[in-house]
Structure formats: C-alpha cells, structure tokens
Amino acid sequence: MELPVKYNPLEVEDKWYAYWLKNKYFHSEPDEREPYTIVIPPPNVTGVLHMGHMLNNTIQDVLVRRARMNGKNACWVPGTDHASIATEAKVVAKLKEQGIEKSSLTREEFLKHAWEWKEKHGGIILEQLKKLGASCDWDRTKFTMDEPLSEAVINTFVYFYKKGYIYRGVRMVNWDPQSLTAVSDEEVIRKETQSKLYYLRYFISEDGKPSDKYIVIATTRPETIMADAAVCINPEDERYHYLKGKKVFVPLINKEIPIIEDSYVTMDFGTGCLKVTPAHDINDYELGIKHKLPVIDIIDEHGCLNEKAQILIGEDRFVARKKITKMLDEAGHLEKEENYLSQVGYSERTNAVIEPRLSLQWFLKMEDLAKDALAKVENGEIKLIPDKFRNTYRHWMENVRDWCISRQLWWGQQIPAYYLPNGEFVVEATIEEALAAAQKIDPSVKMEDLRRDDDVLDTWFSSWLWPVSVFDPSKPGRPDRDPNAELAYYYPTNDLITAPEILFFWVARMIMAGGEFCQEVPFRNVYLTGIVRDKLGRKMSKSLGNSPDPIKLMEQFGADGVRLGMLLCSSAGNDILFDESQVEQGRNFCNKIWNAYRLIRGWEVSADIQQSEHSKLAAEWFDNKLSQTIETIDEHFSKFRLSDALMTLYKFFWDDFCAWYLEVIKPEYGKPIDKVTYDTTIVFFEKLLRLLHPIMPFITEELWQNIEERKDGETIMLQPQPKAAPYSVETIHAFEQGVGAIASVRNIRQSKGLSPKEALTLQIKGAFPEKIVSVVKRMANLSEVSLVSEIDNSVNGAAFMVDTIEFFVPLTGMVNAEEEIAKMEAEIAHLSKFLKGVEAKLSNERFVQNAPEAVVAMERKKQSDATTKIENLKNSIANLKK
C-alpha cells in the first residue's frame, strides 16, 4: 500500500482508540504486579473540555502509558464531579428557558430535572477525553453523586459530627443572592469596581433628640444605614474626643445609636467615623461582637431590603442605594459623594455581588486536620512539584479557618441532620437511625415528625474523599473498617496532576481525609500544572474568546500533534502561554515521523550486498547514542521534567535519527540497501516508536502495526519501554567529531557559493578517528580525504578546526587569501583573550591551591588547547601568505 506524503491523523485515531477499548488494554484489576495509580481530578459533570483539561490530562496519560509500558499495573480512574453550584445554576437557567421557576418545584421535582440534565449532558467531557487518547479505565468511571459515593459522604459527615468536629453556628458567610447559597471564600472573586463613597451627616443627640450639630461618616453602602448599631471612632482621634459617650441619630429612621471607640478605625480614611453595621459587613460583625452590639439584619436572601429596614422595603439593594441617596440628599443628610475604586466580591459562578450575610451554617473544624496534613508535606511523605508550592501550602495550613460545608442548594448530598419538633436535632446516616436517636430525646417522636435539614454539602466535601471512595466507598467515615481488596491494592495512588489554584480546596483536603480514614497519604507526588494562557499572557476565558476549541484543534492538527504542542511549553508550575504554532510544531513532528517511516519502508532490501563501512559506523554510533538518550529521558521523567524529556526525544528523532543516521545509511537512488543495515534500522525505529508512544499514542501505534505483520491483540501500548544499555562515550564523541567536520565543510561550501553537488577534497591533521573518514567523505561530498602529517599548503584553501584537529579544504582559485587571513586573525584575537583569562586564573596561587584538582586540570587543558589552536591558526596564516 502506498503511504500518503502527509500523515492523516483523522484516519487512524478513532480506529486505534476503538481497538484499545475492544481489547480492554486500559482496564486494570489488582494482581501481583506493582500498581501505578492516578485518579483523575474529576471535571464538572456538565463541563466541556477546555485547554486546561487538555494539558492536565495529556500529562496524566503520558505518565500512565509510560508506567504501563514499564510493566506496572497502571490504573487511571476517570470520573466527574457533581459541582453543585455550577450544575444547579445551569439547570435553573435551563428550566427558566422553559418558563419553569425553581421556586415552583418541589425538591424531588427539581432533582428529577437535574438528573435528566446530568444524564443528557454529563460525560460529554469524558467522550472528549477519548479523542485525546486518554487511556482511562472507563469501566471504573465514577460520579461523585453515585449512590455509594454519596453514602460515603453521609458517613463522613456523621463521623465528623460524632467526633465533635462538625458544629452548627451563626456565621457571616459570603451570600450569593442569585443562586441563594453561601459560597466559600475561595469562590468569591474580588474585582476592582468603580463605586462611590457617600458622606452622610449623623446628627448628635442632645437629651434624646437630634441637635443641630452633626458628624460625617463615609460609606459605600448607604442602603445599610438602617442596620447601623453604632458609630465608631478611634480613641486616639482627638478631633472626636468630644463625642465620647454621646449618641447620634441614624438619618431617615431617626434611630439613636451609641458612639463607640475602637482602634480598628483608621483615622485618616474617610472622615475617621465609621458606621458599624454588624449584619452586613464582616468586620462590623466582629466589632459588634466585641462591643455587644445588636444585629439588625435588613437584607433578605434575594438581596432586597426587608421590613426591619423600615423604609424601602422590598427594594433590591442596588435600587435601594440609589433611592436612599436621593432621600438622604433631600433630607439634607448627604454632604457629598466621591468616586471610589474598591474591591468588591463577586460570585465565581453567577457573577452576582456577594452579600456578607449572617446565617446558620454547618462548619467543620480544621485545626487538627490541617496540622496533620501540613506535616505530611513538610516531612516529605508527599512531594509537591515544583516544591515552591510548599511555602504557599504551609502558609495556608497555618492560617486555616473552619470550613463552611453547608450550601443552600438541592443538587448534592443532603445534610443528614434531622430536626425534632422541639428544635433539637440528631445526626445519623439513615432516617431509621435518626428516629431511634430522636426517640431517646423524646420517645413520642414519630418518623413523620422529623424534618431533614434542607441544605446540601459543599461539593469539595465529596471530592475530598475521591481517591478513597472511587475504590472503596464504604471506607470514608469508617477508619476502623478494613479496606477492601481494591483500596488495599491501589491506595495510596502515585501521582496527582492538578492545578495550583485547587491546592487548598482539594489537594489539602484529600490529604486530610486520607489521613483520617486510611491513616495514609492519598498520593506521593502532586504535580502542579500551570494555568493555560493565551500568548499575550491572558487567562483563557469565554468572554475574551481567546480559548481555542480543543476538539477543533485536534481535528486540525491531530491528537498527537496537540498533545505534543501542550507538553512542549509546559514546565511544572509555570503558566503556559499557548500559541497555535506549538500545536503546528506537534503536527509537523508527526509528519516527520511519518516520512521517516515512508523512507525506510520504500527501500528495496538485498541480502547479497555487504554492509558499508559508513553504515556500520552510523549504526554503532546511533546504538550508543540511543542508550545515552534513554538514560537522559528516564532521568527527566524521574524528576517530572516532562517538557525536557520530550525535547530530548524530539531532537533525538529529528536530528540524530533523521538528519544523521538515515542520511548516512540512505542508499543511492534506485539502489537496494543491505539487509544488515535495514534490519538494524527497523530495530532502531521500533524502539523510537516505543519511546514516543506515551506522548504520541496514535501515530506510534499506526506505524508499529505497519512495521511488520501483527497478530490481533498485539499493541505497542503493552510493549516495554526501551532500556538503556551500557554505552561508549568515546564512540559517540568520535562520530560527532565527524559531524563537526561535515558541518564545517558544508559551511565553507555555502560561504563560497559552491554547490553541494561539487565534490571537494579534505586534508586532516591530528587525532581524527580514522574510521569516521568514510562517513565524512560521504556526507560532505568529498572525492578524497587524506590523513596527513603536514597540511599541503601549496594551494589556497579554507582551514578549520574541530577540537584541536586541523582540517584543510584546498580551493584553488576560489579563495580570497586576505579574507581567510582576516577571519583567522579574528579567531586568534578571540582565543588570545580567552587564553589570557585562563592564564590569569592559573597564575593565581589561591585558585591553584583552593580549587578542586579536576577544575585546575580542566583549566590547564583549556590553556593547552587554546595555545595549540592559536599556533595552528598562525601556521595557516603563514601558509596563505606564502
């Protein structure tokens, strides 16, 4: 079959992926082999593949495929996350399109819609991963709301509650008035927002009535004045000493509030008078507790003013702000307004302005858990790659706050707390157990009297169990229970590949859960990828439209090309600036591999001809170089230097294999190749394919299957990675001296405008490896190469050196002697300067005394080499001048 000139990925990718699936090569079962395990960071079930996923999953696949080829029992567990807030928001939006309001549905009805949505859209992302070539064990696909995994979450909640780690409390939370839920600090995005600072007059009380004297306070939120509980001044602020012990009136509603003193107030900001609104600001809340102020909550869950506001009841907070400003102005309370740039918190999911709101939430105590999780990283049980993240990690773990785990949503695991009619509650995994517990409090309670808490748990409260629950969902919450066979075999997993921004939400918490329930870390290495940005360094986002569609990219450049493009520019922890040219480079490399194979395959093989000397040498060199390269690649992988490993391989294939090895052994046009060289070449090529396979699975399988007849069920996927054999540095160096000579001759040709077809001659003086002559002769198109004891300088020519070996190309009539001399003199000047530096070092007694012997010896060699070179150049010049 004739192979096309260009590699066409579309024709091969689906074919081989289906073949791999059919033969269950991705599937893993515990056996006697050493396991290699990765659990996927579960993407949102309703998500679609973006560039970050591409990077992340390419890396995971490379590691998994390599481990599999190295004989490990490789298991990559895929799955998705229910992503409560994001998914619920999408379902609500979709229902709204159909004219259905969430509020008109019961919890059960809503959940039915949500599950339908999940069944329909969930898992698109997993199908997209297949296009990338991801070798996940799809039989193990999990979802964080699968029944057993949800049970694990409930058991975990009950466990921590009974341990005394979970408590219920009033807290100021970040309230999202749009999705009607509390969101975590991490889900609040602070953005610089242009707002206004309003200066308001609060009249001072005299005998319980407003006097004509007033103070001015500055606020960005005039709509909250009705919730003011005090005005605070700094006790050091002499301007306001006269106010101590006095009271002022809140404008419009004429409520009398005290003046309090606290050093929290910054004297030089605003007016130095702060209105204290405990219900609607986190700092004011803390102040309120300190000064025992009442909490007046005037904003409802939708962000509208409630009846406690007394005025503007039912108005949205932003509408109310406008209206009240006008009212204050009309009533003579507005002194002035100023533009003010401030940091405002927005909900990551809905982009609504976050409202600090007091509410009853469930919390998990973090102190002990964090201490333990910090130790695991500090003592090296878990390695972060790159390790600069250890500092960040430590900082976070030492300043951890209790985790607000309740969310006012329906999509998720409902909190297993059951309220008795008297307001008390019990926490149990099932309603039956809850009833039994409730009856201990009040024997008259019946099942229908119990009301379950409405809230669901934070999504991270299920994903922190992921590395445990995908294998043994009965383990979380039950540290004493023996692990099942799967967990015992696969846990702890080996490597976790994820983004640094979820180091705390997810990675740290998995370490906590793993320690608590398995008494063992969940993974050994955490490889933190960078954020994929566009080439201008901007984060990829829908609104900027700067994020390419990964599927289209793969269609255009092939999955292997995209994988290579992603890896090329990604060192751990550094953001990657994505540019389509990288993917193009990946595609070009695929084509290079493809064409190398076309060349080899096109040769006619003859058993009758002898292997040439140059082919033999090339093979010997390449074999040694192969081992050396494998060693380098292995080392890079052991340190998670993926892009370095890839680049080593890329250059080895392109430069060493194609540009040198193949060019040397290539038979003349129309002539056959000897069998020995051909067979050796096939062996080399097959090894290269195996080395490349983890990175470029499709093209390597296609060519591997094509090299020779394969039986059904055979695959490159399960071939071993080539191992490095002992190699000779001398052999490699000798050949590369030849390469240097060839390059110089080519350079001379080019600079003299000579055609590559025009044969030249070459004289060599010095310790040039004699056997390499045949290679040089062939590759530099030389009619004659002579090893001489003295350069024959009876004709003009061009001279050059490789190491200290002298070379001379006679070029009668083609050389401008003066030009050559000028070139050489420049070289002498350069070398002299260098030599001077070296000699200065060597004449420094302290250097000779203190530096290690090897370093001194190196300097001496530098000295003698440079001296020799200068002498040689001087000789050449003298010859040319004759």
Place this chain on the structure above:
RNA sequence: GGGAGCAUAGCUCAGUUGGUUUAGAGCAUCUGCCUUACAAGCAGAGGGUCGGCGGUUCGACUCCGUCUGCUCCCACCA
C-alpha cells in the same frame, strides 16, 4: 498592609549541591536550496555584558543584601 515567587536570545523556557573551554534548547529571524522520505522540508548563519547596584569567594547566571519591574496568594479602610 502581610506572605510567596519570578526577572537568562525577538518569544517560550532549561541551566540540577558555585568551577565542563567563549551560558544552552525549541520556536521565530536571515541566507542558500522545489536534492528522487518530508517545503508541515533540507543545508547553513546571526542573536544574550544572565534586570540594576553592592557584597561573600581563588572563582557567581548560581549564595547574601539592596533597588527596580512583573506575577500569584492572603487580608482588606468603611
């Protein structure tokens, strides 16, 4: 305001406990080639006083200090 990190070629990055000749790579650039595997290619070439200053050392891209400029995290002045 607190903490962390980064600064090396036009771009993206390596540079592994301070010493491997004159600091490397890929991409881009320039020159010459439609050479019978590949123009998604081949053969060459140019390009950096390692952000500035100071210090430690026989020796600094590497260690310390400082300044400048970026980035991220945390807390945020109403």
